[in-house]
Amino acid sequence: MQEARTWRELLGIIIKDNKEKQHLIETLKITPITLTRWINGESDPRPQNLRQLLNALPPKYQELMRKLIKEEQGFGDFTPPILEPMITTIPSEFYSRVLAAHASTTENLRFWSTCNLILQQALGHLDPERRGMSIWVVRCMPPSGPYYKVRSLRESVGIGTPPWGNNLEQNAMFLGAESLAGNVVTLCRPGIIQNLEIEHNLMPATHVEHEKSAAIYPILNAGRVGGVLLVSSAEINYFLPSARVNLVKGYADLVALAFEAKDFYPPEDIALSVMPPHAQQKPYFTRFRQMVSETILQAAAQQQVLSNLQADLLVWQKLEEALLELSIR
Structure with a gap:
């Protein structure tokens, strides 16, 4: 690769690879035309775009790009800012909101509505600039x-900011012993990965699209x-500030x-596949x-009444069994 003297020249070299160019266009x-104007010096990216650009580049270019950006007059350091002291704790009034919602919501809706309320607050708190989080x-x-x-875990309630969708539940899947989440459940201790490109071989971790770093709490x-x-964050090292990690623990x-009391299990009952x-x-x-619909109809034909939640769980259990068999095969 020819030597680049500025970050704009380096960007021009990188996008000669059409796959990299398309990746940057879609991610940012x-x-x-905007990309071409940045390279030619006809316009400057906003700080948020510049941070996204850094994290979207292949790891081998990131340090050089950061160095060249710092050297250009008027740009300075665009590393992710540390959380300000005023937002490093969960607002006390939010605890009151959660307790009130928990007390007033019907049993069938309590889990989803309470989780959704907490996740909406957590997403706005942990990713206020919408830099990419699920x-x-x-x-x-x-x-x-x-x-x-x-024997397994299931993704239950999920939300995100771009490049993830707002509602992730339609993409819910199973996780097992192969995942960092599974490792956290088995050991009952948190797992933090600052750079999945480097650390994915050091511990169990299933790497999903866009995910660059992750913080997981039991x-x-x-x-x-x-x-x-x-x-999960779309940026490397997003959980380096201890304040962010502490917030994840607080929201967990x-x-x-x-959860109901029956939804918690002693460590000796955990044997993930x-x-x-x-x-x-x-x-x-x-x-x-x-x-789910077929399960409810079958129950009705046998003069049994199933709620949507009960039918959902039965289908999850059928799918779990089928996928465990697939994994063994």
Whole structure:
């Protein structure tokens, strides 16, 4: 590669690779003309765009790009800012909102509505500039199998900011022993990955699209575990400030209020299996809603009444069994 003297020259060299060029255009949500104007010096990217550009580049270019940006007059340091002291704690009035919602919501809606309320607050708090984040509440599946153990986790309630969608629940899948979330549940201790490009070989981790760093905290109650709060960022090193990590823990503790006592399991009841990659799981979920409807109709034919939540869980259990068998095969 020819030597670049400015960050604009380096960007011009990088986008000679059409795949890299298209990746940058899609990730930054800009036009090819905008990219050309940056390179030619006809316009300057906003600070937010510049940070997104740094994190969208292949790791081998990032340090040089950061160095060249710092050298250009008028740009300075665009590393992610540390959270200000005034926003490093969860507002006390929000605890009151959660408790009020928990007390006033019907049992069938309590889990979803409480989780959604907390995730909306957490997303705005942890990603105020909308630099790219997804947050999932991941639940333990009920014990099953010959040894009656928790064998997998399921993504339950999820929201995000671009490049993720706002509502992630339609993409919910299973996680198992192959995942960092599974490792966190098994050990009942948090997992923080600052750079998935480098650290993915050091511990179990399923790497999803756009995810560059992650912070995962167990959802606990009296020494038992109900699942994890999984927070993923589109930026490397997003969880380096300890304030952000502490916030994730605080929101994980709040999410525990959405769970019933029966949804928490002692560590000895956790025996996670390996789940297939998301790409292999996806075809199994194409008929999910139809399967739920069929389950309710079958129960009605047998003069049984199933709620949507009960039918959902039965379908999740059927899919869990099928995917565990697929993983073994």
